[in-house]
Amino acid sequence: MEARAEVERGQLPLWMPVALGTGIAAWFLLPGQGAWVAFLLLALSVALGGMVLPWGMRTARVVAWAGMLAMLGCALVWWRAERVAAPVLARPVVVAFVGRVERVEPLPAREAVRLTLLPDAGAGLPPRLRVNLSEKDMVAGVVPGARISLRARLMPPPTAAVPGAYDFARAAWFRRLGATGRGFAPVRVVTPGNPGNAALRDRLTDHILSRIDGSTGGIAAAFVTGDRGAIAEEDAEAMRRSGLAHLLSISGLHVTAVVVATMTVVLKLLALFPPLALRIRLPVVAAAAGAGAALFYTWLSGADVPTVRSCIAALLVLAALSLGREAITLRMIATGALLVLLVLPESLAGPSFQLSFAAVTAIVALHEHPRVRRWFLARDEGYGRKMARSLGSLLLTGVAVEAALMPIGLYHFHTAGLYGALANIVAIPLTTFVTMPLEALALLLDVAGLGAPAWWLVERSLALLLWVAHVVASAPGSVAALPAMPDGAFALMVLGGLWIALWRTTWRRWGVVPLAAGVLWALATPAPDLLVTGDGRHLALATDDGGMAILRDRAGEYVRSTLGEGGGVLGALPPLSDQPGARCSPDLCVARRQAGGRVWTILATRSGYAVPWAELIAACARADIVVSERRLPEECRSRWLKLDRAMLARTGGVAVTLSTGRITTVRGGGQHPWETPETIAPPRPPYRERRNGRNGGASDAAR
Template structure:
């Protein structure tokens, strides 16, 4: 029946449904309006979506869940695509969900594609193979050699051994055929939860064993002629001109060779927030590219004919591209350098096309390229630190308010200088704040004065040290580089003084135990939300950012850390420090346990603690946490302990730790962490107040490097 005059036409839906659908329609309209305002920012989320899929592969434990994630993401994409007529939101949700599924699948394929045999158990072996890489480490009096064995004699195809400098024979160069005996072991997993996982890095590097080589080392067939390696020759030349760590840093800037830097100087660079200067990445590639462009442009401008007839900026861009590629090859073509080179080439391409060069879209394009080529780099600190820093810098200076503050204008030179210094300071502070969560997650410490130190260090390195070093190398062709090397050495000593002064300043370093993965994920999500959007909706990113920060600070630090071999443990003391079971633990063990315990000062000896009683073979320690007493018993030697005494002691203990296999009759009240148990779990972290136990190998984890580590007995 037709509606009568004066009445609204029928919609075909009951009035209750209209009322219920109105809020949903308004919400959909608001989202569409917001996405329309942010339409230029939407492509920036492409690498984020791929990275989410890659991260899911690393976080989820087994193939069933990897498959489930990919299928769930594909289902979301199909559902969103089916409703894509609703607008931009549906279309982009479908795209991003499919990219997340792609990222997970790509990471899975990559892990299987690089799979290579891994040594099954430690032991002494004879290695016969071809030298692939020789890396001098003069600060440690070692030479690191990577050898391709071809899988002969049951060895993995690629092994890496350290040789004492005095044991390195003449002719040990890349391409040489060598024979030597070495103690080899499978690439070790993380010692404790949150520590560096060498087994994962080695898996993607195709490395199947690592160890220490013995003399004599026989060179059966020559490789490259000594000095034929341009990178090695250049590094040796630079270090012959400048002594000590200053010369090693100069070699690092020229060739990427960091082996000569003394450990105390490298630690000072890390603590002061200047360690990025030692990793050939965006800063160095940009400096080389810019210097090459400027030099070519100025030289060509000297010719009136070239200035009138040639497209000098285009020629200069070509020279910059050649310099970037050449520098990348010279410094070893590591992934961070390749990433920076690709970004530089994109910038040069944009300049050649007359486009704005430095934008977040360029950063997103570079991140997408790296994730598609090397998705595993997402899990490492290099990718995270470099892209986080660049994203923060570009997002800051794309802000209209910030551009208004620091735009060029007619003003006295001193005000222009002050404005530039303030811009550099603000940039340093933003970058430092951005990088602190990443540094805490990977290294469990972060420099707090890095923004101030970088205000001096970055210009000093970019505009003084690197140009003078380049000129010194050129003048050395005529034997005239000595004065320039003196200036470069003086500037490098100043850089080291700045690093040590900053690192030793009171409160210069914030230390934190292992950061929860979920908390880190919330911080990253909040930071990306703030950086990539432009409307006021970006402020919503403060919610996950704050939640992640609070989650990081809320949990109590671990009270007990046990390494995967059961030989070492660190126990929280009454004063908040950590005490070691074995007095003669090496620097690596001390550093690893201290960092993951959130302790900056030196670790004490457990035998010296008033709450512990130790003999040559056993330690018994009592801890008061969570309103009760906890007793820890640990073996500290390989000597025989009467089984009756050991079993009786186990019954009085809450936790028993040993690097040997304990008898079944050893039954502590809570946990038995002997060799058999630790072979399944890897290193262990325990918080007594919450009774939380974290392991290096989570239950059911079937990532390939974890499976190989378990098979090898770690």
């Protein structure tokens, strides 16, 4: 081991963010305080074990540092979760209140505006909440800093609907959001505010949308301000399925384009003055200008986490260039990851962090490989061979990136694009060398009112981008779907990928073992036969043709997509009432499913109306599984599993695999802060308002 560590000594620092991330991941995966303390003691014992070894050995220092960093990661994210603690709304409520506007996010494609509000201290509400307003209910003067009064239907941040789905409650906890909901007219501005940089962002977004309509205008605005609200959902879905969704988030590609453009312009302008060019180092000055442009672009786009991460990486690259060092290296990526995890440790659990660092690590590791570097080294050859070599490099890079991102996409979203490498061969050069320069030129020409021709070219280039996205997304077999992946399988794939990417000698090949084991584990995990949402209103049952049928015919698109992704199913979910072997009335539905060598009977309620007592008790006795959004009587006893409101309040969403009898729940009795938050009881409206607003509240919720 000491000989191996000596050979790989240049690669050992790359594992520092991995060790730190191991501690952070352990805190998210382990259930509660006892397990967290046990992990801290285990990591401490590993660190002390390294110190017991002779300190002159490189292996001893590696073991000691790994233990200390893992312990630091677990303690850091634990401290961070406690530091951002804020009360959460205890139950849904319709309430009128006054609050200060913190952020305004237009969503033109949904004809809505999203507001982040800080209610007044006497409102009896959480300190920060988020509401969506219809565009027609918005009034002038609703800008950051303004105090407004409105009426809204609020609810606690929802947990994952089913196992493996997106857990908004966890994300909301670290954003200090205590409630979400929908606001209603009338909205009144009590005190005007000062929008600051948001006014510039909004004006710039509105200006771009006034030049280009529809989703192409929304993509153009996303490139400049990061505002994606004007992109239609079908176009956004096509971008995701084609592997081009990364272009819509301001990250490394966009920040790099801004920095390179700024440095090029500054270098060319300063080179026109020989006295300056002979006396100062122009690349250093250009790098400083590029750093300023990166910081300004990050501020302008709202300083979201992916943009901040990309800005940090750009500043590190510029610093390396100024010092005359090689800039794009795995050490630079490791430094950026370490800085982000130290400041925002919770970002490790999000797909944004994982996708961005996995992509850039795969690119750099691939091109640092000696054989790949020899393949694509610049040569004195004809233009055709140079072009073929460049296209081969781009294609190989795309394939490596897709291979690195596919496990992450399948783990978080249960789908992954298969043709993303081919789509990116066209999309990345088009975006980097055509669309973004043309858009910058159009904005510059608009100062003199001459930008119309440039905007037409921008629109044509974005129409081509959307065409590529739709063609790739609709191609046969363009998307792979997989049901919820076990955490252990994903961890093995991540470990195998890191082992292959971060080592240089031949023992990197051993990373194939955990990688293949994780892939086989994920593929061998059977899809659930039954998915039940945490409120008990919706369920999806596997069908004989490999699809899933949904209980309520009028379920919303979000519910349908969540249940389909959880079951690893693409396409529409047919009604359960249309399936053979299912008998449904407006109030009850009985379905049968053959699995594990027997036939299972599932009973589910479909409405809130009362069912005759004797019939309900008899139906429960004949069913193996009973599902209901209401609290069922004690006498309703199924033969195997009863999932009513009381049970689902403890378990959250449930996934059942009938062939193995495995039951997976969203809530596993964990003690994470968002699972057991401090709640704040919402204020009760006056009796007159409650009496007059009962039907109105139901109507608002339905709307």
